[in-house]
Amino acid sequence: MKNSVVVFTDLDGSLLDHQSYEYTAAKPALERLERAEIPVIPVTSKTLEEISLLQLPFPQPYRIAENGMVIEHEGAVQIQGRSYDTITGFINDLPQNIRNNITGFGDMSVDDVIRHTGLDRTQAQAAKARKATEPFLWSGDEQGIEGLRVLAAQQQLYITQGGRFYHLMGKGNKQTALKHVLDAGFSGSQPVTIALGDGPNDAEMLGFVDYGVIIPNPAGTSFNVKDPHGKIMTASHAGPEGWNAALHTILDELELSV
Ligand SMILES: [Mg+2]
Known part of the structure; x- marks a missing residue:
């Protein structure tokens, strides 16, 4: 251009x-x-x-x-960063006691996404069409999320917090x-x-x-x-x-x- x-x-x-x-x-x-x-x-x-x-x-x-x-x-x-498959693969490979505290968009049905976000059906489907970041709910405590941060960083994955959801993504x-x-x-x-x-x-x-x-x-x-x-x-x-x-x-x- x-x-x-x-x-x-x-x-x-x-x-x-x-x-x-x-x-x-x-x-x-x-x-x-x-x-x-x-x-x-x-x-x-x-x-x-x-x-x-x-x-x-x-x-x-x-x-x-x-x-x-x-x-x-x-x-x-x-x-940029890591693909969605890599990110969800990391989540699925976590030790069970940590994995159990995570509910990602990939774990949710469209109805679950609607319930947690207030989006309508079409929007919720579009929000689930992810390529490089995974929003997730965390049911553990603060200390647990810090532990997850350390494990994620070993795979060049990073956690940011935006409103109710945490986001797991690569560097960038x-x-x-x-x-x-x-x-x-x-x-x-x-x-x-x-x-x-x-x-x-x-x-x-x-x-x-x-x-x-x-x-x-x-x-x-x-x-x-x-x-x-x-x-x-x-x-x-x-x-x-x-x-x-x-x-x-x-x-x-x-x-x-x-
Ligand atoms: Mg804005």
């Missing part, structure tokens, strides 16, 4: 409203980006199938799914996926990079780009972003409204009068 600007965006709570999954308020900025032929690349904890279900109204030359561990470009899928995150896309997709001069996100798992990518936008999260999970370029801003509103306002501000600053 030869674009001079590229936008990377988290979905839930950033481009999409946390409750309704609506992005209507972001449409003016999305249309402006489209007129300027600036690509918008989703970077999300969702699976590729979940991204497809959203039917986002713009072309996505790349899609970054499962917290950066899955990168799709023109139908080709690349896995949203930022390493961005780096990969910029190296692979943009030959010659590097584009100006913009990223928007509302959660702790966005912090590294926001600190990595030229313009990082923190979208306020009403749920109040605060997080710190390193700001080496002095280019981190906090959007005026939560969700797509803040997304829209922040992008207009940045595009104005870049003097992209489209």
Whole structure:
């Protein structure tokens, strides 16, 4: 790609409203980006199938799914870290007393996923279509999860916590996926990079780009972003409204009068 600007965006709570999954308020900025032929690349904890279900109204030359561990470009899928089979194989090979405390998406029926997440049937099926991360419930104690962390690290597997679910995955995150896309997709001069996100798992990518936008999260999970370029801003509103306002501000600053 030869674009001079590229936008990377988290979905839930950033481009999409946390409750309704609506992005209507972001449409003016999305249309402006489209007129300027600036690509918008989703970077999300969702699976590729979940991204497809959203039917986002713009072309996505790349899609970054499962917290950066899955990168799709023109139908080709690349896995960072470890494959889903490797991850579930690790879980299944654990000593029984540890294994018994884990209920992963791979252990759950679609009905179980619906019950634990509140997703509808189609969404739950899409959420189960995993390639490189495994969300799981842990019924053991804190000490047990630390023990699991040690065993996982021996296999280059890592545990993060997001809400009710823990996530088991290989090495990498949203930022390493961005780096990969910029190296692979943009030959010659590097584009100006913009990223928007509302959660702790966005912090590294926001600190990595030229313009990082923190979208306020009403749920109040605060997080710190390193700001080496002095280019981190906090959007005026939560969700797509803040997304829209922040992008207009940045595009104005870049003097992209489209
Ligand atoms: Mg989010």
